[in-house]
Amino acid sequence: MIHQRIAIVYHSGYGHTGRQAEAVRAGIEEVDGVEAVLLTVDKVERHWDDLNAAQAIIFGSPTYMGAVSASFKAFQEATSNAVLARGYLWKDKIAAGFTTSGSRSGDKLSTLIQMMIFAAQHGMHWVGLDLPPANCSSTGSEEDMNRLGFWLGAAAQANTDEGPETAPPASDLATARYLGRRVALTTLQFVRGRQAVPLQYALVAHD
């Protein structure tokens, strides 16, 4: 069976977002017919081909100062020459994102929006979370998936006095795992759908 490749490219200064990235990978690996490639942004210069060959790319960054980290931003800017200028190489790939911060909100939404705009600039298709509202009623709890209530991507919160061995908590890692699985299933639907209806044909038929 041909395996569709799904890449995860992320930065983690202190390891918390790294735990989230591992959880996303575990979710991808729950799905038959796909394989996960996990890359940190500092390795990207030697791995552009892996990203270009992937059917989906999932972006991950801690939230620093209400935005993606400087290292993740440097990766984003490097794609201008390495990907866009070489001919829109990521066009029509699936995209998604995840982020960890110290506070419950911590302005993580800003980070996910930055990632979504970045994906749109590359002509990618953004996949969000389809989890229902969680931890928002008298029956909700910290153990709920999507306990922080994000839909653009997977959000996690890691207490700043805890190391990555104990933070983020299991519920946030389960949310990240769920996102990985969702992206894997969406990617298979998209790739197989594209085989049935080639993009060229779809555009002509629409005109």
Ligand SMILES: Cc1cc2nc3c(=O)[nH]c(=O)nc-3n(C[C@H](O)[C@H](O)[C@H](O)COP(=O)(O)O)c2cc1C
């Ligand atoms: C430079 C810097 C800026 C930060 N800015 C924020 C922030 O804006 N909001 C927030 O909630 N946490 C903030 N934090 C806390 C981190 O998001 C948190 O410690 C996170 O778990 C770090 O992830 P990492 O271990 O993957 O680097 C900041 C931490 C650093 C070092």
